[in-house]
């Protein structure tokens with residue numbers, strides 16, 4: 557179990573992490589996701605004990621390991637947490653087995669037990685035949701497996717991952733996601749995983765925290781975030797593809813105005829807002845219709861037997877996912893049909909209205 561309470565971190569006058577609170581049960585796979593600079597690595601480094609919080613506390617299994625108010629933090633090596641970075645940082649002069657055995661030597665585990673444990677984790681990661689090789693003699697994907705084997709060898713209760721798959725090619729990354737989850741389950745540990753890739757977050761997490769500017773925008777199960785995004789930012793950040801957000805203004809007589817168009821609306825609006833429409837709720841046509849708006853065709857791509865069409869006009873960008881669509885060429889007009897009622901309405905500042 558991990559409990560983070562009012563965690564803050566300032567670098568001089570800059571607040572990188574602002575009063576973050578969340579709690580996950582033992583065995584959870586928590587993903588911290590958000591755009592570059594949102595503070596996710598700083599939170600992970602505080603969990604690892606590499607960085608002292610400015611305020612707030614971190615507890616592992618009800619034991620406080622960092623306390624910002626009192627200004628103390630338990631050493632990284634004493635926290636029962638293992639860390640894997642984006643760069644594998646294996647010791648080049650040691651074999652694969654030597655690398656994995658090292659933390660066990662440091663922990664003074666007897667030799668026979670050490671050898672058995674090394675064999676066990678290399679087998680778990682499917683690299684038991686590579687034990688005698690040096691890091692320069694194995695592939696990037698294999699090196700990352702060794703780094704993970706080395707982290708889990710001493711059986712830490714908390715596994716920390718900082719963008720561990722971002723150096724791998726796309727296919728290997730997808731394979732390694734499944735592998736990592738298998739290892740996570742086999743260890744029974746609680747994992748925290750940092751990524752800027754929302755697809756990775758949504759496919760791997762039991763719990764997701766979406767971060768922006770050092771704050772949690774929303775914390776919950778992946779499905780809940782997609783089904784009910786609490787802020788406009790979350791709505792446009794999660795989902796494949798993410799939802800459309802249109803700035804709308806009241807235009808009198810139950811109508812709304814956006815992007816120079818006026819359409820009848822199925823909802824009351826008395827001030828400007830951001831309306832969210834899901835890609836699967838928009839229609840596309842090569843001809844105008846009753847509730848359509850014309851955008852310039854940008855791109856089309858197949859997604860799981862359906863087709864995703866994107867159009868742009870100035871700042872407005874709409875994406876629809878439909879069963880089939882006419883063939884569009886660059887420069888064509890795509891007429892997007894807009895439902896009467898949006899899936900959600902957000903204030904101009906991003907808070908959920910309805």
Ligand SMILES: Nc1ncnc2c1ncn2[C@@H]1O[C@H](COP(=O)(O)OP(=O)(O)OP(=O)(O)O)[C@@H](O)[C@H]1O
Pocket residue numbers: 567570572590591592593594595596597598599752
């Ligand atoms: N040691 C430091 N001194 C000053 N500012 C820092 C320091 N470490 C991080 N920051 C700043 O804190 C903010 C959060 O950084 P952090 O590395 O946590 O972001 P991130 O979400 O992990 O981003 P990325 O995905 O780019 O790694 C950034 O604006 C960063 O410049």
